[in-house]
Amino acid sequence: MNSKRETGRGSRTLFSGLKYLCILCTVVSVAALVAVVFYILKNGIGKLSWQLLFGEYTGSAVSIFPAFIGTLRLIVIAVLIAVPVGIFSAVYLVEYMNNKGKLVKVIRIAAETLAGIPSIVYGLFGYLIFVRTFQWGYSLLGGGITLAIMILPVIIRSTEESLLAVPDGFREGSLALGAGKVRTIFRIVLPSAASGIVTAVILAVGRIISESAVLILTLGMVVNLIPSSVLSPGTSLALDIYYFASHGYPDEAAATSVVLLLMVILLNLLATGLGKLIKRRQGE
Amino acid sequence: MNISVRNCNLWYGDFQALKNINMDISNREVTAFIGPSGCGKSTFLKILNRMNDLVDGCRITGSFHIGGVDIFDKSTDVNLLRKKVGMVFQKPNPFPMSIYDNIAFAPRTFGVRKKAELDRIVEDSLRRASIWDEVKDRLKKSALGMSGGQQQRLCIARALAANPDILLMDEPTSALDPISTGKIEALMSELKQELTIVIVTHNMQQATRIADKTAFFYLGELIEYDTTEKLFSCPTDRRTENYITGRFG
Numbered sequence: 001m002n003s004k005r006e007t008g009r010g011s012r013t014l015f016s017g018l019k020y021l022c023i024l025c026t027v028v029s030v031a032a033l034v035a036v037v038f039y040i041l042k043n044g045i046g047k048l049s050w051q052l053l054f055g056e057y058t059g060s061a062v063s064i065f066p067a068f069i070g071t072l073r074l075i076v077i078a079v080l081i082a083v084p085v086g087i088f089s090a091v092y093l094v095e096y097m098n099n100k101g102k103l104v105k106v107i108r109i110a111a112e113t114l115a116g117i118p119s120i121v122y123g124l125f126g127y128l129i130f131v132r133t134f135q136w137g138y139s140l141l142g143g144g145i146t147l148a149i150m151i152l153p154v155i156i157r158s159t160e161e162s163l164l165a166v167p168d169g170f171r172e173g174s175l176a177l178g179a180g181k182v183r184t185i186f187r188i189v190l191p192s193a194a195s196g197i198v199t200a201v202i203l204a205v206g207r208i209i210s211e212s213a214v215l216i217l218t219l220g221m222v223v224n225l226i227p228s229s230v231l232s233p234g235t236s237l238a239l240d241i242y243y244f245a246s247h248g249y250p251d252e253a254a255a256t257s258v259v260l261l262l263m264v265i266l267l268n269l270l271a272t273g274l275g276k277l278i279k280r281r282q283g284e
Numbered sequence: 285m286n287i288s289v290r291n292c293n294l295w296y297g298d299f300q301a302l303k304n305i306n307m308d309i310s311n312r313e314v315t316a317f318i319g320p321s322g323c324g325k326s327t328f329l330k331i332l333n334r335m336n337d338l339v340d341g342c343r344i345t346g347s348f349h350i351g352g353v354d355i356f357d358k359s360t361d362v363n364l365l366r367k368k369v370g371m372v373f374q375k376p377n378p379f380p381m382s383i384y385d386n387i388a389f390a391p392r393t394f395g396v397r398k399k400a401e402l403d404r405i406v407e408d409s410l411r412r413a414s415i416w417d418e419v420k421d422r423l424k425k426s427a428l429g430m431s432g433g434q435q436q437r438l439c440i441a442r443a444l445a446a447n448p449d450i451l452l453m454d455e456p457t458s459a460l461d462p463i464s465t466g467k468i469e470a471l472m473s474e475l476k477q478e479l480t481i482v483i484v485t486h487n488m489q490q491a492t493r494i495a496d497k498t499a500f501f502y503l504g505e506l507i508e509y510d511t512t513e514k515l516f517s518c519p520t521d522r523r524t525e526n527y528i529t530g531r532f533g
Contacts, residue, residue, distance in 0.1 A: 098340070169377030173439070176333060177390040177446055178367035187389070192380050282380035283426020 040261065044254030052255055057224040062249060064256050066226045070140060070219070070234035071209060077144025077230065078151060078208050083201055085148075086155030087190075093156075094163040095185050115153040122150045123217035130218060138220025138233035146218050147211060151204040158203075162196030163189060195278040202271035206264050212238040237263075285351035285368075285449040285480060286311050287332060292346035294327060296339065301327050303504045305346075309497075314472055314481045316495035316512065318488060320532065323501040325484045329452050332482065333369040334362050351449065367394060370443030374455040376435035378427035378442070383419050386427045386438060390446035405445050413441035414471050433464025440471065451475065453483040457490065469494050488528060492516055500524045 049055075057063040097104045123146065130142030166189050174184040190197075215221075220233030223243050227234035235243070237260045244253035287309035294302035302324045309315050317325035327336065334355060336342045348355045355365055367390065379386050387406040388396075396402055406423070410416040415437040419430070427438055436456060443451060453472075457465040472481055472494050485491055491498050492512055499509040500523075508515060508524045519525045526532055 167377070169373060169375055170379055172335065172338075172373060173377040173379065173442075174389070175338070176335060176366055176371040176373075177393065177442065178363040178365075179389070179393045180363050183393060188379055281426070283428035 037261070040254050040257045042254075043251050044256070044258040047251045047255035048258060052252060053259070062223070062244065062252055064237060064240050064259065066223060067235045067237045067240040067256070069226050070239075071236045073140050073227065073230065073234070074144045074147060074215075074219075074236055075205055075208050077141060078147040079201065079205065081145060081148035082152045082155055082204065086152050087159050087197065089152075090156045090159035090163060091185060091190070094160050095181075095189065099160070099164065111153040111156050115157065118213070119150055119211060120213040120217070122146055123214040125149075126214060127217040136231055138218065138222075139231045140219065140227055140234050141230040143215050143219040143234075143236075144230070146214050147208050150211070150214060151207055154204050154207070155200055158200030159193070159197050162193035162200070165196065166192045192282070195275040195282075198278060199271045199275040202267055202274065206267045206271075209236075209260065209263055209267070210238055212236075212242055215239050216242070287450070287480070287482075288347075288349045289331075290347045292328070292331065292348070293344070294324075294331065294336070295341075295343045297341040301504050302331075305506045307499065307506060307509060309480065309482060311480050312476055312478070313496040314476050314483065314494050316491035316498045317482070317484045317501060318486075318491050318498060318527070319501035319507075320527065321486075324504040325499075325501040326454055328501070329454055329482060329484050330371075332450070332452055333366045333371050335371065337362065363393075367446045368448055369450045369452060370446055370448035371452045372436070372439050372443055372454065372456045375459055376432055376439050378430070378435050378438050380426065380428055382424050383427045383430075383438060384423040386442050387445045389442065394446070409441040409445040410438075412444050412475070413437045414467065414474075415441060431464075433460050433467065436460060436464065436468060437471065440468070444475075448479065450480045450482065453481065455484050455486060458486060465490075488516075500527060502527070 051061050052063055053068075054065050055061060055063040057066060093099060093104055093107060126142055126146030126149075130136050130145065131138060134142070136142050170188050170192055171184055174188045175181070179187065215236055216239065219235065219239065221235050221239050221243055222233045223235045223240055225232075225234075237256055241253045241256045241260070244250070244256060287307070289305060289307045292302055292305040292307075293300065305328060317329060319325050330336050331344060331348060332350070332355075336344065344356070350365075350369065353360065379389065384406055387409050388402050391402060391405050396405065407416060407420075410419060415434060418434060419438070427435065430438060436459075440451075440456075457468050460468070469490065472483070475481060476496075483490075483495070495512045497510065498512040498515045500507045500515065500519075500521075502523050508519060508521045510520075515524065516528055519528060
């Protein structure tokens with residue numbers, strides 16, 4: 001047969017072999033994910049209790065309540081800083097620099113490089129600046145600012161993408177009605193890009209929640225005290241996992257992981273849900 | 285308002301897109317620009333509300349007066365110019381917001397805040413664009429849910445809400461079906477009672493149907509400009525004749 005002569009027996013075997021390799025790899029990937037989740041649930045779910053979640057941290061019973069407070073404050077600090085700075089930077093690059101020119105290219109490369117730096121390097125930076133130079137010691141504020149710097153490139157990049165996806169017809173339409181550039185950007189372009197930006201911000205919050213390397217060097221890992229101010233040292237959920245695992249509470253570490261896992265899943269659902277909701281309200 | 289253009293030249297970088305154009309456009313008439321693609325008719329249209337300001341490397345010389353005012357003068361506010369000289373684009377471009385907010389955008393831009401006043405402008409503009417009856421029950425719904433033809437009439441209403449003296453239309457029906465096109469043409473005949481309309485069109489039948497005067501552009505030059513009847517029945521220039529009889533373009 002014609003096809004047989006063209007492809008040949010050897011390459012056909014190779015092709016079907018590749019197919020099975022793909023299937024095998026998929027099974028391995030899924031199995032690895034399931035194993036992680038299963039292991040965490042098996043060890044952690046038994047330890048999930050009111051005491052662990054919201055109780056007071058005492059010598060006999062541990063609690064992740066201080067970590068809840070710490071994580072929440074870190075999110076607030078980092079988002080308050082990174083979201084406006086990131087969005088305004090992206091607006092400048094896309095709407096004012098028209099997304100071209102040498103400067104934009106340099107800034108883009110810088111942002112992409114920053115996004116690729118291992119987070120422990122950010123942590124070291126935060127440690128040297130806030131803990132040492134500023135003499136704040138370990139603090140939520142120092143940790144939060146360092147996290148803000150870490151998620152900044154992510155927010156800039158995704159806001160840029162969202163702005164670039166806004167059709168030029170909207171900009172022209174607005175300008176042609178006599179709205180100035182600033183009004184066009186803030187009344188038309190940014191709202192049109194809102195769903196993408198909101199999704200990006202929520203995913204960035206997910207990164208804040210999951211981050212540990214930065215916080216090891218900036219936050220102090222004080223697991224038993226509720227931080228009294230933003231300049232107090234503290235802990236976060238991810239840090240608690242590290243602390244529990246290395247101080248003889250492996251099951252509590254697993255339970256904390258369950259909580260963290262749930263929060264990240266919820267955030268991802270929220271990100272897609274809110275994005276869709278905004279789009280639907282705009283009628284897309 | 286009368287439009288008066290003298291010695292208009294325009295370059296995109298090194299390319300000269302418009303060559304020494306002189307033109308007077310009369311008040312309360314429909315003027316059509318025709319010509320093959322790339323002849324400069326859209327470019328010329330966009331000078332009149334200074335949309336070419338946005339194009340990098342665009343250089344314009346000449347004098348341009350609308351209602352006696354030099355539109356490139358330093359004291360001319362480009363936003364107020366664009367309020368007076370509205371524009372409708374080839375592709376309907378309603379904003380991703382409600383029908384009401386689309387229409388209210390220009391009045392809000394120029395400081396109208398009172399709800400009763402906005403309501404009045406929105407209804408009035410939609411009526412003038414003959415689309416009020418179709419949308420009056422869903423003003424709070426997104427404008428993106430409308431059909432293409434409705435969207436284009438919404439864009440006309442949105443431009444009218446700024447209370448312009450001149451309406452520029454850049455191939456406003458080329459993306460629409462014949463029925464929607466007919467509605468927009470009928471609308472233009474009504475609107476010319478109160479404002480000056482300049483339309484770029486690829487469709488010569490459209491020009492004969494709606495335009496009082498027609499201008500033929502070719503390779504950046506204004507070849508012929510006359511009453512529509514005269515231009516289509518006995519053109520004086522050979523190139524015009526070749527174009528309208530379909531020998532090129």
